[in-house]
Amino acid sequence: MTQAPAPPARLERETAFFEGLSHLERGRLAELRRGASLEPDQRPYFLERLLLEHLPNWQGWAREAAYLVASLYALVERPSADGTPGETEDTQDAAANPAACPRRASLGRDLGKLYRDQDERPSTEKRFLSLLDADEAQFPYQLRQVVTLLNASDIRPSWPHLLSDARAWGHPDAREAIRDRWAQDFYRASKSAATDPADPAPTTPEEPR
Template sequence: MMLFLSMYPAWHLNTQWHVQGRLDYLKAYFAGYIQREKKMGGKNVSKWSEIGQYVTKKIQCIQETEDYAALAKLRRGMGHQPGEVPELYGILLENMPEVFWNNQGEVTEEEWSCYVALTLFAWHQQGNDLIKECVHTEQKYESIGKTMKKLSYALNREDKDPDAEKRMQRKLQMLMTSKDMPELFYHLKSMVTLIRKEKIAINYSELAQDIYLFQFQDTRPQVSLKWAQDFYRINKEEEDNEDK
């Protein structure tokens, strides 16, 4: 699998991707993750799942209580790293699994994933009603790749912006080649700023899980490939619908 990925760089979106079956796709996506966890003694096998559950529950809590104050606080975390804004400690750390923490006070991959996803959700939700217009969707396979393709369609309504798809490709490429978490955060914020203007929802639990795996060298290619496949998969889905 890794040899295949090295031959076909995940960021090269100008190449026509071969869309795998969903089962093969999931196997490829998790293969590197499982291998890495085995090397670590299996201590963190459940973290990927726990990250998704934590983000889902946190968003549900904010939505059910219509806690716009929490959203305002989370937005203050934009552009900062975890730990730099003390007023967010309560919102983020409450009910967060302690296995996500580092006893030395260093930011962990798990904390980065949750922090970025939740602050982006708050940024995305701004100006929208939490009940009627929640920007988080629990629909599966709504990755940032698929969302960016939807955005290109929205921008090109009635052929008003024929270059939209190419621009979204470039943004996705820049995201995939991020060298560190602050850079990844920066590109994601840029994307979400465009997405929120078009009222497009994102599965923020899935995004948090993707961000988690993106932070490891051996699983980053799978995440990039997933985003690329999802960007192009929507073409095939539309063609199939037209044939029916």
């Protein structure tokens, strides 16, 4: 089995993919939310167009990860009040300057912050541990539960980083590296309100682009 190379420090393609999603109209976002559980040949054509434009070489699990995280994006994000497409702060910053935020965003840190804010509620830690224990078959359900939990407290993940991690979940070695990083970030965030001064460069292997 060939080992995938380390990922680039910048996530230009993932960021561009979510930039494209941010310009979808309300009706298409709703269609994308409904289409999350559909078979591949029934999924929205406009998502296929965005995948071909921004992530053309993603196949197999990588493609399923893109469908999954795109549907979660549609579940959380909404167009602005005047009906124009909406963008997250992360997407805007990264699109303007992909090197602007050198720290690697982490779902573990997001959940750790929530855990701390909830005075270390056991159910939140249990949900996080269920995600860490998930294999590829269980991962979509567990990730959806976690993102829904974060959204209820108005915490949004960094979508490009989440997509990168979700894609790498299909590689056993990479999955272990992500689990370790998320666990470290979760408990570090849960013990201190201070922002980490720096994050190590990502070491998660990816499939060739």
